[in-house]
Amino acid sequence: MLHRYLFAEILKLRRSLALMLCVAAPACVAVLGTVIAFDRKTPVQLDTFALGGPGIWSFVMLPLAVTALSVLMAQMEHGSRNWNHLLTLPRARPNVFLAKAIVMLGLVAMMSALLWAFMLVGAVVLTALHPAGVIGAVDTARLARVLALMTVCSALVAMLQLWVALAYRSFVVPLVFGIGGTFVAISTIGAAKAAWFPWLLATGVLATRPEVRQMGLLLGGIGGLAVLGAMLAHLSRREA
Template sequence: MLAVLSVEICKLNRSLALLLAGAAPALIAIFAFAMMMRSQRPSEWSMWIGSGTAIWAYFMMPMCVTALTALVAHMEHAPRSWDHLRALSVPRWTLYASKAVCVIGLVLIMSAAMLAMTIGAVVLGGLIKPETAAAGRLDLAGHAWTLAKVAAAAILMIAIQFWTAIRFASFVPGLVLGIGGAFFAVVATSAKQGVFMPWQMPVNILATEAWRVQTALTLGGGLGLVVLAAAVIHLARREG
């Protein structure tokens, strides 16, 4: 498994995945910096980091997961290399499990990068415009823990997107699913039924109602791992 995983990491290093991993968090940081430049008075650290986390969980993460899963799948679909990979003397499930681990790992890296870049943007904004410098204490551990829970709640969404992207040779089904899921998650934000939508579970971690947070962690994280395992087993048993 470790050998297969190292190969997948090398493949990602030669792809556009790292560009995406840097660009998406940077956009949120740029937005925070622009808002500081427009602001006329200081705001709490919790407001700046909370806003960045909300944008990440609400919109940017679902779009990034859609793009990442499509990219990871396309690396094998485009050159038609699945037959070669399945003929290797390694358990088939490791081929798919390693790709899933890479996607989840990149989501975690992007979450950390978003936090670091947003902090950097706020600090830079405060240096350029001291009257808007962030006030209060920066609870770095608390914000990091929140982002970790957001990532955990996203596992079900990642599993569904991953399963679809690998299952179909065309990238269109995965893109349609991701865009459609994000769209309905946005329009159903205030609906109680929306809490059961995989694409809405990450942002539900930020909800004030405890039951929404617990549901997101239980279904997004717990059920997500089950669905991810089912996806790996199903894909490993396929011949075509």
């Protein structure tokens, strides 16, 4: 039964801006990084350039993209008041909510994969057109590994965002929740306990201390599963 709800959620993406967001968000990061690299008067170290993309991505664009994505996915039902019909379908609880969570995590992973590809395109453009030239080459395996770990670490904040977006009919609540979390993350970066903050777990992948990276993976991955379970238990009691 779950596969039917998954298929339905994937079909709904065609009627929303979610797919456009999933392309535009990583593209903006890659374009910004490439423009900044072109502004340099010295040769560009390609590996450093490539890893700069995940840095910007995890710190700012990923949490904002997750916020917008959760709102878009929830408003598919809230906007048309589709819950009244959807929750009366056979085994809709908790399958419909689980399907949305799986699709959202899949879209986050897709954005990471696209960022990997876009950063490689940026490296090719720099190699061909940068006046001062480039140094070295992109470690594609390392870039893929970093982005994959960031995807795991972002599971907690993604599930928190989706829970809030599905629980409240108004799109303002999850927007304020996500933007507020991102603002707090930016304000507290570098603080002693900042590494524990859900919005900064993905950034911890780039930390020099291995314990910070391990904590991000544990909190992001296991915490994301725990929040998913709590969300399913809570929303399954929702009135149709």
